Amino acid sequence: MTNSTGIEKLVTHIPGFDLIAEGGLPKGRTTLVSGTAGSAKTVLACQFLAAGLVHADEPGVFVTFEEPPEDIRRNMHSLGWALKDWEAQEKWAFVDASPDPAEELIEAGSYDFGALLARVEHAVRKVGAKRVVMDSIGAIFTKFTDRAMVRRELFRTATVLKQLEVTALLTAERTEEYGEIARFGVEEFVADNVVILRNALEGEKRRRTIEILKFRGTPHQKGEWPFTIVPGEGMVVLPLSAIELSQRSSNIR
Amino acid sequence: MTNSTGIEKLVTHIPGFDLIAEGGLPKGRTTLVSGTAGSAKTVLACQFLAAGLVHADEPGVFVTFEEPPEDIRRNMHSLGWALKDWEAQEKWAFVDASPDPAEELIEAGSYDFGALLARVEHAVRKVGAKRVVMDSIGAIFTKFTDRAMVRRELFRTATVLKQLEVTALLTAERTEEYGEIARFGVEEFVADNVVILRNALEGEKRRRTIEILKFRGTPHQKGEWPFTIVPGEGMVVLPLSAIELSQRSSNIR
Amino acid sequence: MTNSTGIEKLVTHIPGFDLIAEGGLPKGRTTLVSGTAGSAKTVLACQFLAAGLVHADEPGVFVTFEEPPEDIRRNMHSLGWALKDWEAQEKWAFVDASPDPAEELIEAGSYDFGALLARVEHAVRKVGAKRVVMDSIGAIFTKFTDRAMVRRELFRTATVLKQLEVTALLTAERTEEYGEIARFGVEEFVADNVVILRNALEGEKRRRTIEILKFRGTPHQKGEWPFTIVPGEGMVVLPLSAIELSQRSSNIR
Amino acid sequence: MTNSTGIEKLVTHIPGFDLIAEGGLPKGRTTLVSGTAGSAKTVLACQFLAAGLVHADEPGVFVTFEEPPEDIRRNMHSLGWALKDWEAQEKWAFVDASPDPAEELIEAGSYDFGALLARVEHAVRKVGAKRVVMDSIGAIFTKFTDRAMVRRELFRTATVLKQLEVTALLTAERTEEYGEIARFGVEEFVADNVVILRNALEGEKRRRTIEILKFRGTPHQKGEWPFTIVPGEGMVVLPLSAIELSQRSSNIR
Amino acid sequence: MTNSTGIEKLVTHIPGFDLIAEGGLPKGRTTLVSGTAGSAKTVLACQFLAAGLVHADEPGVFVTFEEPPEDIRRNMHSLGWALKDWEAQEKWAFVDASPDPAEELIEAGSYDFGALLARVEHAVRKVGAKRVVMDSIGAIFTKFTDRAMVRRELFRTATVLKQLEVTALLTAERTEEYGEIARFGVEEFVADNVVILRNALEGEKRRRTIEILKFRGTPHQKGEWPFTIVPGEGMVVLPLSAIELSQRSSNIR
Amino acid sequence: MTNSTGIEKLVTHIPGFDLIAEGGLPKGRTTLVSGTAGSAKTVLACQFLAAGLVHADEPGVFVTFEEPPEDIRRNMHSLGWALKDWEAQEKWAFVDASPDPAEELIEAGSYDFGALLARVEHAVRKVGAKRVVMDSIGAIFTKFTDRAMVRRELFRTATVLKQLEVTALLTAERTEEYGEIARFGVEEFVADNVVILRNALEGEKRRRTIEILKFRGTPHQKGEWPFTIVPGEGMVVLPLSAIELSQRSSNIR
Ligand SMILES: Nc1ncnc2c1ncn2[C@@H]1O[C@H](COP(=O)(O)OP(=O)(O)OP(=O)(O)O)[C@@H](O)[C@H]1O
Ligand SMILES: Nc1ncnc2c1ncn2[C@@H]1O[C@H](COP(=O)(O)OP(=O)(O)OP(=O)(O)O)[C@@H](O)[C@H]1O
Ligand SMILES: Nc1ncnc2c1ncn2[C@@H]1O[C@H](COP(=O)(O)OP(=O)(O)OP(=O)(O)O)[C@@H](O)[C@H]1O
Ligand SMILES: Nc1ncnc2c1ncn2[C@@H]1O[C@H](COP(=O)(O)OP(=O)(O)OP(=O)(O)O)[C@@H](O)[C@H]1O
Ligand SMILES: Nc1ncnc2c1ncn2[C@@H]1O[C@H](COP(=O)(O)OP(=O)(O)OP(=O)(O)O)[C@@H](O)[C@H]1O
Ligand SMILES: Nc1ncnc2c1ncn2[C@@H]1O[C@H](COP(=O)(O)OP(=O)(O)OP(=O)(O)O)[C@@H](O)[C@H]1O
Ligand SMILES: [Mg+2]
Ligand SMILES: [Mg+2]
Ligand SMILES: [Mg+2]
Ligand SMILES: [Mg+2]
Ligand SMILES: [Mg+2]
Numbered sequence A, B, C, D, E, F: 001m002t003n004s005t006g007i008e009k010l011v012t013h014i015p016g017f018d019l020i021a022e023g024g025l026p027k028g029r030t031t032l033v034s035g036t037a038g039s040a041k042t043v044l045a046c047q048f049l050a051a052g053l054v055h056a057d058e059p060g061v062f063v064t065f066e067e068p069p070e071d072i073r074r075n076m077h078s079l080g081w082a083l084k085d086w087e088a089q090e091k092w093a094f095v096d097a098s099p100d101p102a103e104e105l106i107e108a109g110s111y112d113f114g115a116l117l118a119r120v121e122h123a124v125r126k127v128g129a130k131r132v133v134m135d136s137i138g139a140i141f142t143k144f145t146d147r148a149m150v151r152r153e154l155f156r157t158a159t160v161l162k163q164l165e166v167t168a169l170l171t172a173e174r175t176e177e178y179g180e181i182a183r184f185g186v187e188e189f190v191a192d193n194v195v196i197l198r199n200a201l202e203g204e205k206r207r208r209t210i211e212i213l214k215f216r217g218t219p220h221q222k223g224e225w226p227f228t229i230v231p232g233e234g235m236v237v238l239p240l241s242a243i244e245l246s247q248r249s250s251n252i253r
């Protein structure tokens, strides 16, 4: 019986991120990205796919649970990513799982994950995706009250994505910058990898940081790293300590 | 397939606000404005419509969920806005969704959002509104216990307003200046844009600040900015840091 | 259509209060006064009526939900107000809504607000009241678990008082000096005006302050102001900062 | 109609207490005494009755809800009070409302207050009591989940005691020295008078203080005052500030 | 009628404890010992019995609710107490109330305290016990949700132990070093005497302290006192302040 | 009757751990290892088994409740442990209790512990295991709401493992570095031994520490000790204080 190999890294090509990730995201596995409202989860998710296309010709699938695809296209426009072109080339596929506002029915709390994962699989095969993002699990889990069910469905989702041999990002919501990692207190244990985006208010100013909390089976830099969002570029992680950053530039608010 | 365009800004003409918003509010989208009691949500909401009429001839609709229109007219009188005139010119329409005190029935928790949105649409078309405010969603959501339903109805409301091609402000209630953004922990994720009004008590004095927490798809200044309410003018945002402000004027309490 | 007028102020004649209120209480409207046990809510309520009689010949109605009228008369005696005289002159009317201790029945949570408001209206007309106080809503709302019902009944009460064209004070209970404004987290949003009485423990000493948190439609001084209760006079608000106060008198505990 | 008189004070003869109470306890009314476990509630309650007998020949009734009378007699022995003698002289009566340990039944939450108050009335008349204590309401209210019922029964108890024209002390339990005043958040509002006993842990040492939080209708000293329990004497309140106390004696732990 | 005597103390012979207890534990009564996991409750309980045998020939009964007797014998071996010998001499009796792991049934929350107390009585009479410990009530109360029932059963237990004329220690669980005294917020009020064992984490080090919070009817030293566990001896209380302790020995971690 | 012997220690051969454990883990007993997500619970669990094989020829069983065995093999590859080889030699056995993602059924909260323990026993006998780990109990207890059931099943598991005469590690989840030890507030009391892994965020950096909170019946070093994870080696505990550590190396983040 041959021994298992270790965990490979997938180069993300997100500026600065591969440095703190010591290579990139764990390949073929799922990473949970948790953050408060406006902490740049959707930007990071899009950039993961965009960078994959621009730098590595790795097609991607974007599964959206609340924001309609047209809104996402418009939002990412000023960061320089022309999603429509990639969709036309069948290198980028949206799976639109956003709610139908006309639907009056409120589901009693059971979301058909099976059907969703089937759609994801179809899209992955269609574009030959190597990267998949799902934004944001908070939108569907809001209906859930049973944390065991949340744990179960997240586990199932991660397993299916593993079988599809894609490297995936799942975004999750949280409400305190230094409190619970996600809503149910279980998401961070199920996920193989956890990244936290923070947007902490300190003395009337906001400070954006990214932290790799956990990468199972492979090393990474620890602690918080500052980042900014640059128009035309997207997220840029600065592999500097906070002290060095404030010396460099005091006009970045 | 042509690519999507980016997010345009609508100039609000609220003094100082367009500066920190780097242009204005995201056009054609909804912004959530959350604040504690007395933090100036209703003043901001009225001023958004008033400034639109005074400076840009953009008609508006004011949907009120608790304060009767006559109370709002009287409240805004000393800020220099003669609402009755604009109503006569059919440039300002109230949608009065305030409770009927004579009604003894307490609804079991289901609010007819469909009917409400139909009334809003009617008023928008009637005055040709470009701006809409809804004040405050806390008043109707108080009945709700199911946060998934809150999320759903907010999503639906934002979608309908998007279809009406108006730029909208929805006010929401919160109880801690530096705690949860709104009541249910979901409102800030559903909304495309989030603004927070604070009225923090520090050493026996109150300090009013406005913060743009999140603008999807477009840049903005971050962190808290001081503002005051000037009789005859309304809200004036001061694009200064707190330190500069305390040097300038120590008698503004 | 003539425009609405602004919000007038009613001079309370409570020493120091009209100064921080920049004129007095908003006339014809309801003000919520919230405070912990012993923070002087009932003293303020009585003084509002007493001052109205002594200085402005404005009759008043005192609605009591728990303290029997005879107890209130005795309590206010040492502050110099002879309530019985005013009652004899039909310038002061009590509406005794205190519980009947002989009654074994515990209501299931539905208080007949309609009947109460009818009694209040009757008393207002009888003495030609211009001022009304209701002390304290915490006593009846203790039965309530549904915050939507609390919001609804408060709204209804404020509307009826508005129709009676009286200026009203409603006292409410809270349990933390710097925490929630009232018990249910909704009272401060329903009320047009909010005043907070504090009795904070600092280094073994108590410090009484009054704060006008919110006056819809009219300006006021912000933040906390010290006050004391002077035998023979009642509440005296000191329009000084805390620093000035501690310099003036270190024996007032 | 003659005017009501003010609130008289009953001299307690508890060393130091009458000074901070500016005369004594409000006469003919009920005072709530709340404190954590071991904060000296029962000592204060006994001393109130004992001092009444020793210094003023005012008989008293001790209602006990948990500690059997024999335990209380033994506990108070080393403080110099020979309760059995006074019981023999019919100047001290116990109302033993402690649970019968042999009883297997657990009441579903309804305590027969009517029967209890009848027993109290009987004992008061029997010894001609001027002072009554009830220790501790926490023991019977532990069964209660409905805070409205707690409020109701406390109100009823205070009303009955008022009719009996006794000055009463009711002890209540709390679990945080600087948190909620009592268990249900309503007791301190129902009571006419509130005293708090603290036993705060600071830097490994305990500091006993007594505070008169509220006396309706009559003045009192505010804030915390240190006290100690002296064998052979009982509670001695020191009308000094904490700073003065630590200078005086650093060996009192 | 002869007067009641005061509260006697039982010398424990636990080094340092009798000093801070000013004589020993209140004789013939129950003391609650509460502490977090690993705070030395079981060590203290065993030592109370062992010291009674070694120094005073006072037999004892150890009631265990979770740890099997064989585990306890092995645990106490390195502290120098040969329990088996004493059991053979019928001076030490175990009442094994630990769960039977083979039993699949989960009791619905009603524990047969009557049966347990009968077994305890039997064991007490068999060895002529003067000392009894019950370790730990948290193990059986975990099933309880109704704090009134907890209070009732604790009261009953203490009453029965009083009738058996033994001096008893009951251990209880807590989860915060400086928070609630025990789990239900009622245990510390029912018990006649309360001792708290702490194991606080401060700057990466643990600090063990013992505090006598309350001894009804008899004096004691107040506040926290350091102690250590010495192999071959057991618990040793150091009647020193924390400052003196850190000067004496900085290698005791 | 011979006396019981004391508690022996099993040398773990984890660098630095046996030093702070003063010999090793209590032999033949269960140790609870609790930590937040990514605090190195699984690494410690694997290393316990791996070190047993490398240094002492003690076979082991790894029971996994969520991570599939293949994932664990890959994760541990870069730490130098070739699990497949040991499995082939029948010195390492996995008990795969991870969920079957194809299973749609969500169990109503009753996990068949009996069946699980039977599988564990079978695996232990098969490889002649001296060491057993179960990772992580949080995964199965997520379904549980009744803390009494959690306590019961943990007790049963520990008893069975004791009968199998293995030294066991059970990993548990927690969400605050300095809050509750595990999820239910009972796990730390049931377990004979408790170890806490921390990964605290301080000034943007993470600090890994291990603490032995409790070892029943045997001594150990107290407080937090720093450790790192070294590729090719695994966990290395540094028996230094935090101050010494920061002096030694400021580039270990
Ligand atoms: N195109 C852009 N140009 C500049 N800044 C942008 C752009 N898009 C987003 N931002 C910045 O990033 C912020 C948040 O972006 P994003 O939508 O990724 O947040 P999010 O974490 O997904 O929030 P939510 O959970 O509410 O969906 C915006 O508030 C803005 O400050
Ligand atoms: N006409 C005015 N002139 C001066 N100040 C005003 C005026 N109107 C309002 N203010 C100030 O603004 C405050 C709050 O105004 P506003 O009614 O907008 O608050 P809000 O956030 O809507 O409160 P709520 O949630 O309780 O409705 C007032 O308390 C007052 O301090
Ligand atoms: N006649 C008086 N003379 C002096 N001080 C008084 C007098 N009446 C009240 N006070 C002071 O005011 C305090 C509280 O008065 P008041 O009864 O108004 O409080 P409250 O806020 O209504 O309390 P509660 O909510 O418990 O009813 C008293 O505790 C006392 O310190
Ligand atoms: N006879 C005494 N001599 C000296 N000190 C005593 C005496 N009686 C009590 N004390 C001290 O007073 C403390 C508490 O007394 P007391 O029984 O009044 O407390 P309590 O507030 O009633 O507590 P609980 O709520 O638990 O009944 C004792 O712990 C002890 O420190
Ligand atoms: N024989 C011993 N020799 C040295 N130290 C010991 C010995 N027994 C116990 N200890 C120390 O005392 C600690 C706790 O002992 P003990 O079992 O009394 O705690 P406990 O409070 O009963 O915990 P739990 O509530 O989890 O049962 C151990 O973690 C260890 O540090
Ligand atoms: N092979 C490795 N090489 C280097 N570092 C590693 C390796 N494996 C793990 N780590 C480090 O250890 C961390 C956590 O490992 P581990 O999987 O044991 O955590 P855990 O406590 O089991 O987390 P969870 O509760 O989420 O399962 C990783 O985030 C990484 O920082
Ligand atoms: Mg997003
Ligand atoms: Mg408003
Ligand atoms: Mg009052
Ligand atoms: Mg007592
Ligand atoms: Mg123990």
Ligand SMILES: [Mg+2]
Pocket: F041, F042, F043, F135, F136
């Ligand atoms: Mg793990």
